[in-house]
Amino acid sequence: MADHTHRTGSRADAEPDVFRTDLLALLPQLRAFARGLCGRPEQADDLVQETVMRAWTARTSFAPGTSMKAWTFTILRNHFLNDLRKNKRNTQLDPEVAENTLVARATQEEGVHMNDLQRALDKLPEERREALLLVGAGGFSYEEAADICGVPIGTMKSRVARGRAQLHAILEPAGS
């Protein structure tokens, strides 16, 4: 995929069409990140649409020449965390129930590996999951991922390392 996101000199206020094209080009990646974060396809896509709307209305605050990918991922992430906090207060989304639902859905034999992985990912603490998604799958450097999550780079490295170890422990329990 061509790297649209680092195009420089496209001032969002002066060239909304360029901005919009760049933004829409990021949709596949935003969907992938959102799906990894929340696991549920419809909810993930809603999150992406919200993100794009927010990015669009906030486009004048985008600094030209910086990574639009990192910028939109930050918006998506913050939006996701806000929703999560709200949901925790309003509905009682019992993690046990959510997990069992996922397990039930994943009982078909084919594609079990991917289901296992998504399920294992869902078990990780939020911050480790997003760290693995950003660095392990999304192609961000530790530094960029740390910026997106608003933490020091050392914290990001540690989250990735712990997330990897935990994922590994879930998927390949000792002795297997």
Next chain:
Amino acid sequence: MEPELTDSDPPKLEPTQDRGRKKGGSDRQPGWADGLRKLYDSVANEPLPDSFDDLLKKLDQADNG
């Protein structure tokens, strides 16, 4: 998928415990490390669902509304 890691600090595999994994090595890569990437790419490569058809319209409305 895209070479965005050129500028700084490319993510290295952490030297975790005793596992001698090599970057990009397909030799003894545990399933999940590749799998995470595959999971992500599989979604990124999906065609956009119909629910995204209206997004362009919504963007325009956000401007005019």
